[in-house]
Amino acid sequence: MHPLTLEDVHITLDGAPLLGVDTIIAPGEVLTVMGPSGVGKSTLLAYIAGFLSPAFTASGKVRLGDRELTRLPAETRRVGLLFQDPLLFPHLNVGGNLAFGMIAEGSRRKRQQRVKTALEEIGLEGFAHRDPATLSGGQRSRVALMRVLLSRPCAMLLDEPFSKLDAALRSDMRQLVFERVRQERLPTLMVTHDAADAEAAGGRVIELGVEA
Incomplete structure (x- = not known):
């Protein structure tokens, strides 16, 4: 970096x-x-x-x-932004939110695996199909952070x-x-x-x- x-x-x-x-x-x-x-x-x-x-x-x-x-x-610019509000997309499930900013590389299966691994890393294993509205404040914040990181920012x-x-x-x-x-x-x-x-x-x- x-x-x-x-x-x-x-x-x-x-x-x-x-x-x-x-x-x-x-x-x-x-x-x-x-x-x-x-x-x-x-x-x-x-x-x-x-x-x-x-x-x-x-x-x-x-x-x-x-x-x-x-x-x-x-x-x-490859600059990641994390705000005080998680700003998750309400029309996408948790997995869809994580995949949204992901660079389109590899197969769909590989991208799904990256989402699965990311959720495990933040203690939300199995949450891919959850509606963001059902998450707690802390869970939404963790998903927002991981969504930014999955976009592979440089800052x-x-x-x-x-x-x-x-x-x-x-x-x-x-x-x-x-x-x-x-x-x-x-x-x-x-x-x-x-x-x-x-x-x-x-x-x-x-x-x-x-x-x-």
């Missing part, structure tokens, strides 16, 4: 500076960006992922290794992914997410307002909206 580089990234709203970031995130590193609501944390993720609202103006480059992402369409963006879970589930999901991104050696940027998230990530922290 390659590092994720944010090269002199600046974002403005109506001509007013919102944020500036210049950093390199190593493979397997989790960089946490903290700050109060409205400071631009999610806006930064949108710029990296390729769906920044036209209301904002951005400059600077985003690179994955030698590949510049800034001018690429969102769907070709991960985490947008307050634990904020809607209760305390016990939050601890379990933090452990699962951080273990997986390190195992897959994915450079990862997490935005949060929860200091416990940053502590669990164990990496560098950038605070936005804080005067030097």
Whole structure:
């Protein structure tokens, strides 16, 4: 895997500076960006992922290794996104959700085997035909994480992914997410307002909206 580089990234709203970031995130590193609501944390993720609202103006480059992402369409950037809501597709069963983002490779049987193995890895063996509406919050979050990983991203963006879970589930999901991104050696940027998230990530922290 390659590092994720944010090269002199600046974002403005109506001509007013919102944020500036210049950093390199190593493979397997989790960089946490903290700050109060409205400071631009999610806006930064949108710029990296390729769906920044036209209301904002951005400059600077985003690179994955030698590949510049800034001018690429969102769907070709190979950046995985995990939100505070699992956003599972209600018209697909659990297996269908996992297969949705999977790169079409090998036979249908091989893809089904990958889904089966993925469910075993997150403790949901036999759940492929379940309706997502029947899952608990923690189960939905695990399926959402595995759906992103099965799409084989080259970097991960985490947008307050634990904020809607209760305390016990939050601890379990933090452990699962951080273990997986390190195992897959994915450079990862997490935005949060929860200091416990940053502590669990164990990496560098950038605070936005804080005067030097």
